[in-house]
Amino acid sequence: MKRSNYYPNQLPERPEWHTNFAAKLQIYGPALPLTAAQINAAVADNRYLAYGLGDWISNVRDFAPACTAALANLATGTGGEAFVFTPYNTPVLPTLPAGITEVLPGALDRTFRLVQVIKGLPGYTDDMGMDLGIIGEEDTAEHTRPEFTLKAEAGDGCNCVRVRHKKFGHYAVAVYGKRGSGSFELLGISKDTPFQDARPLLVAGQPEIREYKLRFWDAGTESGDWTDVASITVSP
Incomplete structure (x- = not known):
């Protein structure tokens, strides 16, 4: 049975995928086996991806209308109080594993490469893959055209x-x-x-x-x- 891609097509579903992958990798990583350094680096990548695709981008989008309103007030507003730009409060960054102090660009590419590595390791099983979210759902639809x-x-x-x-x-x-x-x-x-x-x-x-x-x-x-x-x- 053909399976769909494991990575969610819908943007709102991706933060949960990354959160799950980071959490489950800490459970299954040693048995695959992956080194502690590999596990920690991947956990950091995916916590940052979950944060960026979830809390951070949502916060930015919610902040945009307030910025527009502030600029309108600055340009044509009335009143005697001093104008103050709307402050932006960044959501709290996720906690990184011990020994990891930063995440470099390319986190999603590194995650996809790691998934390929995981599927070739001796400790890997399909049940593990389903729990990690790296096996797509069975595609039961009949496709008669591209x-x-x-x-x-x-x-x-x-x-x-x-x-x-x-x-x-x-x-x-x-x-x-x-x-x-x-x-x-x-x-x-x-x-x-x-x-x-x-x-x-x-x-x-x-x-x-x-x-x-x-x-x-x-x-x-x-x-x-x-x-x-x-x-x-x-x-x-």
Whole structure:
């Protein structure tokens, strides 16, 4: 049975994932085995990630309206009392393990690399992985067609569209595109995401609308249902 990605797609769910991983790693780490230094460093990374994605960013977002109101008051307010900028109170930082005094950039990348290491260690079990949150849920949905998103990118002589897709266990997807008065044409077979449509503009310097649709591709043959058509404007 195919499984979904273990890392939450929804941003509000990520602080809990990091909190759980940090807590459970202290339990399972020695049996894997991981060194105390590896465990402490990972716990620090994930406590900081949980803090940043949870309390800190929520506090920043809640503070923004107060800043806007303060600036409006500064610009056009009335009254005889001295203006004071709204103070920002940072949430208390999480406690780091003994011997750890700082967390360097790249904490999420380090966590993903550690997960790969953990899954190859002799003490690792699937039950442990489920408790750590590093095994995705079983994907029981029937997928009859791919899913995809589009992003336009310009620069360095490229008027490109990145087509990020999910192929749900199939070998690849067939990517079709249409623009101007033309018909849909096969742009390529994409095994890895994203697929890049790097065709030059039909008319240099003039924006154009590009349309896309995808199907699964296995053993040299297209299969499954077509996706809905999605479009995006590509500018010079």
